[in-house]
Amino acid sequence: MTRFIVSIVAVLISPFVFAADPEPLPSWNDTGPKQAIVQFVGKVTTEGSPDFVPVAERIAVFDNDGTLWSEQPLYFQALFAFDRVKQLAAQHPKWKTTEPFASVLRGDMKGALAGGEHALLEMVMATHTGMTTEEFDKIVKEWITTARHPTTGRLYTDMVYQPMLELLAYLRANGFKTYIVSGGGVEFMRPWVERVYGVPPEQVVGSSIKTRYELREGRPVLARLPELNFIDDKEGKPVGIQQHIGRRPIMAFGNSDGDFQMLEWTMAGTGPRFALIVHHTDAVREYAYDRESHVGKLARGLEEGPKRGWTIVSMKDDWKRVYSGTK
Amino acid sequence: MTRFIVSIVAVLISPFVFAADPEPLPSWNDTGPKQAIVQFVGKVTTEGSPDFVPVAERIAVFDNDGTLWSEQPLYFQALFAFDRVKQLAAQHPKWKTTEPFASVLRGDMKGALAGGEHALLEMVMATHTGMTTEEFDKIVKEWITTARHPTTGRLYTDMVYQPMLELLAYLRANGFKTYIVSGGGVEFMRPWVERVYGVPPEQVVGSSIKTRYELREGRPVLARLPELNFIDDKEGKPVGIQQHIGRRPIMAFGNSDGDFQMLEWTMAGTGPRFALIVHHTDAVREYAYDRESHVGKLARGLEEGPKRGWTIVSMKDDWKRVYSGTK
Numbered sequence: 001m002t003r004f005i006v007s008i009v010a011v012l013i014s015p016f017v018f019a020a021d022p023e024p025l026p027s028w029n030d031t032g033p034k035q036a037i038v039q040f041v042g043k044v045t046t047e048g049s050p051d052f053v054p055v056a057e058r059i060a061v062f063d064n065d066g067t068l069w070s071e072q073p074l075y076f077q078a079l080f081a082f083d084r085v086k087q088l089a090a091q092h093p094k095w096k097t098t099e100p101f102a103s104v105l106r107g108d109m110k111g112a113l114a115g116g117e118h119a120l121l122e123m124v125m126a127t128h129t130g131m132t133t134e135e136f137d138k139i140v141k142e143w144i145t146t147a148r149h150p151t152t153g154r155l156y157t158d159m160v161y162q163p164m165l166e167l168l169a170y171l172r173a174n175g176f177k178t179y180i181v182s183g184g185g186v187e188f189m190r191p192w193v194e195r196v197y198g199v200p201p202e203q204v205v206g207s208s209i210k211t212r213y214e215l216r217e218g219r220p221v222l223a224r225l226p227e228l229n230f231i232d233d234k235e236g237k238p239v240g241i242q243q244h245i246g247r248r249p250i251m252a253f254g255n256s257d258g259d260f261q262m263l264e265w266t267m268a269g270t271g272p273r274f275a276l277i278v279h280h281t282d283a284v285r286e287y288a289y290d291r292e293s294h295v296g297k298l299a300r301g302l303e304e305g306p307k308r309g310w311t312i313v314s315m316k317d318d319w320k321r322v323y324s325g326t327k
Numbered sequence: 328m329t330r331f332i333v334s335i336v337a338v339l340i341s342p343f344v345f346a347a348d349p350e351p352l353p354s355w356n357d358t359g360p361k362q363a364i365v366q367f368v369g370k371v372t373t374e375g376s377p378d379f380v381p382v383a384e385r386i387a388v389f390d391n392d393g394t395l396w397s398e399q400p401l402y403f404q405a406l407f408a409f410d411r412v413k414q415l416a417a418q419h420p421k422w423k424t425t426e427p428f429a430s431v432l433r434g435d436m437k438g439a440l441a442g443g444e445h446a447l448l449e450m451v452m453a454t455h456t457g458m459t460t461e462e463f464d465k466i467v468k469e470w471i472t473t474a475r476h477p478t479t480g481r482l483y484t485d486m487v488y489q490p491m492l493e494l495l496a497y498l499r500a501n502g503f504k505t506y507i508v509s510g511g512g513v514e515f516m517r518p519w520v521e522r523v524y525g526v527p528p529e530q531v532v533g534s535s536i537k538t539r540y541e542l543r544e545g546r547p548v549l550a551r552l553p554e555l556n557f558i559d560d561k562e563g564k565p566v567g568i569q570q571h572i573g574r575r576p577i578m579a580f581g582n583s584d585g586d587f588q589m590l591e592w593t594m595a596g597t598g599p600r601f602a603l604i605v606h607h608t609d610a611v612r613e614y615a616y617d618r619e620s621h622v623g624k625l626a627r628g629l630e631e632g633p634k635r636g637w638t639i640v641s642m643k644d645d646w647k648r649v650y651s652g653t654k
Binding site for chain 2: 200229
């Protein structure tokens with residue numbers, strides 16, 4: 001009976017809800033990408049259309065770094081790791097003379113990165129593990145609400161893209177479940193993405209370390225161990241999507257070649273499919289980079305994306321506004 | 328604007344939807360467990376109550392084997408593995424003389440299990456891997472809709488518990504997200520749990536093997552590899568819950584000591600909490616087993632559960648009916 005009433009009410013309100021928005025995506029210019037998004041959403045949500053997709057299958061996946069918020073001069077999680085190194089330095093006197101920690105403590109970002117991914121991973125392991133999941137949640141929440149970006153001086157959550165916030169909300173209003181699928185740490189994102197993006201923790205897929213269930217003074221905790229569990233990047237993104245979601249998305253949004261396989265996997269399913277790449281072309285309002293960039297390199301996606309029918313957003317041309325809370 | 332309308336409509340309909348059911352849980356006797364469930368759901372869904380829990384945090388986790396469907400004489404996934412061994416035997420002539428395969432092919436279940444968990448894992452690896460995720464999905468769907476239980480002769484999906492189906496639906500009607508958290512393989516459950524339990528694939532947490540993203544004839548696939556990824560049992564259940572859901576459930580349902588840590592983890596959070604163990608006491612309508620059972624052993628839960636405030640269901644005394652679709 002209850003289920004019946006819910007169904008009736010859903011049927012009664014659905015045309016109202018799904019058609020009520022007078023102008024979706026107000027921060028998008030009325031150019032190709034916005035038109036393509038609105039057209040796609042229209043056809044998959046129109047009952048009776050040959051392209052209609054039931055609500056349960058409306059899964060949309062979004063990369064985070066460079067797709068939902070900025071990623072320059074370095075992934076924000078790396079900047080968080082640097083801040084953690086500085087915080088923890090007093091407890092680790094040897095860091096003053098050990099790379100990459102010594103460079104971070106001197107404020108030498110280039111030196112800190114000289115060791116490449118290995119050095120970064122070493123810093124992540126040293127600063128993201130050893131505590132419980134609840135303690136780490138508190139550490140991230142404290143940082144995300146107080147730390148400032150080194151060049152803009154803004155809170156990091158003020159460097160999220162207003163057009164993408166509107167896109168997330170627009171898709172959810174049209175029955176989509178929106179997921180984040182990021183190379184970043186899943187527990188680095190979960191503490192704040194619900195507040196900032198409207199994406200609940202259970203809809204975040206990311207890289208992870210291993211945890212262990214322990215009793216501490218009789219109380220169960222999950223201890224964060226300095227051991228990699230999963231890297232959710234490149235070929236890992238479809239693997240993470242299948243592990244976590246268990247069905248193929250119908251829309252995928254990325255910005256770098258680290259997202260290539262996620263978009264490829266999404267587009268290889270049957271029925272209507274949509275893939276979009278955010279191209280960072282706006283050196284004035286944000287950053288301009290692609291093929292030669294160390295962070296967020298985009299070469300293959302620019303080369304092959306258009307041939308594969310993927311939509312390319314030029315931030316400079318297609319977005320009226322970049323960051324939330326600013327012009 | 329759309330979000331505003333959705334909120335208004337939700338507020339208008341919520342008392343109607345959540346209060347409309349005249350008699351929840353009709354297959355439960357009006358004994359302690361049903362009363363405890365209804366009382367708990369009432370208090371966490373009553374706005375203004377000190378125990379009110381927002382919809383986003385209403386997470387309920389269910390073990391599968393022995394909690395939502397039967398698990399005797401052996402986990403049904405093991406019976407699936409045996410059926411797969413028989414199907415694949417022609418391609419593996421050596422199995423006729425190699426244990427544990429030889430025992431399975433002779434129909435000797437005891438012999439097949441003589442090698443313990445290691446032998447079972449060997450059969451799972453030999454029969455559950457090598458194909459793509461899409462191919463495995465088809466294999467499971469074919470089996471689940473045709474294979475019969477060795478002693479009851481029923482379809483396995485006719486051996487799910489009607490009272491638990493009602494409980495899942497009742498919780499969802501009260502704003503809960505219902506998850507399965509099982510020691511079984513996640514990809515063994517996903518192909519049918521949405522149809523049978525109303526639980527979508529993205530709300531299934533389970534054991535898993537590793538997969539690899541590959542292009543086969545230009546088409547991307549996820550190849551299932553004979554390598555364990557994660558065991559979602561005992562101490563692994565809270566780990567799996569955190570990995571997948573990223574927040575602590577407020578209700579947990581299990582039946583064996585393999586669920587102990589999941590219930591313990593759920594109950595250790597702040598605010599209102601509920602844990603329930605299904606005790607198999609009904610040798611006539613189902614099976615009767617607990618402390619001495621090889622499959623679904625329940626000893627610690629019976630000993631400590633009541634002292635910890637966990638609810639114990641006696642299938643014989645607390646359920647009017649056991650299986651769906653039968654008396």
